[in-house]
Amino acid sequence: MKSRNPIRLGMVGGGKGAFIGEVHRAASKLDGKYILCAGALSSDPRKSIASGKELGLDEDRIYETFEDMILKESRRDDSIEAVSIVTPNNTHFPIAQCCLDAGLHVICDKPFTLTSAQADQLIEKARKQNLVLAVTYNYSGYPMVRQARAMIRDGEIGKIRIIQAEYAQGWLSEPIERDGHKQALWRTDPERSGMAGCVGDIGTHAYHLICFTSGLTPKSLCADVSTFVEGRKLDDNANILLRFDGNATGMIWTSQVAIGNNNGLKLRIFGDKGGIEWNQEHPNELIFSPLNQPSQKITTGSPNAKIEASSISRLPPGHPEGYLEAFANLYTEIADSIMDARVGRFANTHTNTPSGYDGKQGAIFVESVIRSSSSGSIWVNL
Ligand SMILES: NC(=O)c1ccc[n+]([C@@H]2O[C@H](COP(=O)([O-])OP(=O)(O)OC[C@H]3O[C@@H](n4cnc5c(N)ncnc54)[C@H](O)[C@@H]3O)[C@@H](O)[C@H]2O)c1
Structure with missing residues (x-):
């Protein structure tokens, strides 16, 4: 062969x-x-x-x-x-x-x-x-996510201070699992979804994105987890504070009851020399704000796009690439x-x-969020 x-x-x-x-x-x-x-x-x-x-x-x-x-x-x-x-x-x-x-x-x-x-x-x-x-x-397969990762690695935003990620959806704002909605049924069932609902389903995406782009892993977290839809057995919203080594601090908001949101995955990371922002619903743009300079929009075709981004783009700049790519x-x-x-x-x-290592980090994240929230939203080590 x-x-x-x-x-x-x-x-x-x-x-x-x-x-x-x-x-x-x-x-x-x-x-x-x-x-x-x-x-x-x-x-x-x-x-x-x-x-x-x-x-x-x-x-x-x-x-x-x-x-x-x-x-x-x-x-x-x-x-x-x-x-x-x-x-x-x-x-x-x-x-x-x-x-x-x-x-x-x-x-x-x-x-x-x-x-x-x-x-x-x-x-x-x-x-x-x-x-x-x-x-x-x-x-983590989007060119502009690779761009963000490479820029942070190369020190272009300096020493990281703040990391904010959110993944907001609205599709579970009503108890559609009771009507037999296929994807909602198992996601709200602890037997099939696991110890978490929204936190495991989409919070883990936000968590991975943070670790992947920043190169940092949180050392502790404090989670406020809610279930807004009456009778639902698992969480549908969570606010999670994070602390990293080196004094960096962060936050994840993850929700499936944020009415009007589809796949609102957003990432913002600020260092002492600049900041970057990325929004999954406009994935071909990365906003870079260097200290004391105007913000710049980086796309796969920009002169300042790095090889990490351009090498995984299939189309000339301006033709949208997305989720499937x-x-x-x-x-x-x-x-x-x-x-x-x-x-x-x-x-x-x-x-x-x-x-599998990243998958394990996701499982540790979920375990830590549930441990924190079920103990009265205390800080726990990961
Ligand atoms: N990466 C992403 O962005 C993303 C998006 C959606 C779902 N997911 C993940 O993908 C997985 C599936 O999610 P989904 O939304 O497609 O669910 P789904 O309910 O739409 O589909 C699940 C499928 O698995 C089948 N199935 C269940 N048990 C099986 C078994 N023992 N043998 C063979 N088939 C079996 C079901 O019959 C169904 O066809 C979940 O773990 C979910 O978290 C990831």
Whole structure:
């Protein structure tokens, strides 16, 4: 097998009516580095079969369960090499464990696992077998997020003082889970979502974005977590204060009851020489405000765009790139790591690509937020 041949991919979840599986499929296709060969696409076996047929998978490679897929694929000469996990949160750990045990690379959506202890187990399994273990914190794949990261690394905003991130959505402002809304049902169910609702679902994105761009990890936090919709079992809003080493301070606001907001993920970081601002709903712009100078808009085509940003843009400046392209950037970097692993090189080669380690940090964040809020919003160490 040639080491640069497309990766044979399997998928768990992402059947008819599911959300993120379709995005993963599109992202995996964009640069031609994967071929979707097999799937266990739904918790309902009939739906899995129907969904696989609709996608044009070979009928003998459409499976009723992920266990069946992993077992039967392992007997084939042309077996899948990697699996995308796009199922509700509580299933990530057992599916990833089963994949790694079978020697398959794993691309898992966030939040990675329900606990940091589970994340540790998966990281160790992947390490021992030199398998890729990637977590799709997809916002880190935007060119302007890479630009922000590179500018901070190069000292362009100086020593970091303040980090503010918010992820505001409004779609859970009413109890739509009671009407059977597919995506709301499991996200508001502690059995399937985990110990947190909004904090795990989108707060972890904001948290990863902070760590990824700033290069800092909070050392402590203090969380005020609320459930505004009556009868809901998990949080739908949280205000979280953060403290970092070196006196930097920060805040995350995460909400799914912020009426009028869709995917309002925003990041602002201020240092002693300048500040940067990024807004996911206008992802191709980064505002840079150097001390005592006018603010500048940096785009992928600007003369001051760094190679970290321009190298992952596919289109000439002015043609909008967005969510799918950013997702595809991660898929392509993950593919490079898998291709390295094929020839015995170290698997998680891309330092940009979120890995099991980042997934574990997300689990620690969730655990810490819940520990803080359930103890009366005290400061806790991460
Ligand atoms: N990265 C992102 O921006 C992003 C966005 C949305 C969702 N997500 C994450 O992706 C995951 C899925 O979210 P979603 O919104 O697509 O959910 P969804 O409810 O739309 O889809 C989940 C799919 O998983 C299937 N499924 C459940 N258990 C299964 C099993 N044991 N075997 C096979 N299939 C099974 C369901 O039948 C369904 O097809 C969640 O962990 C979520 O947090 C990430």
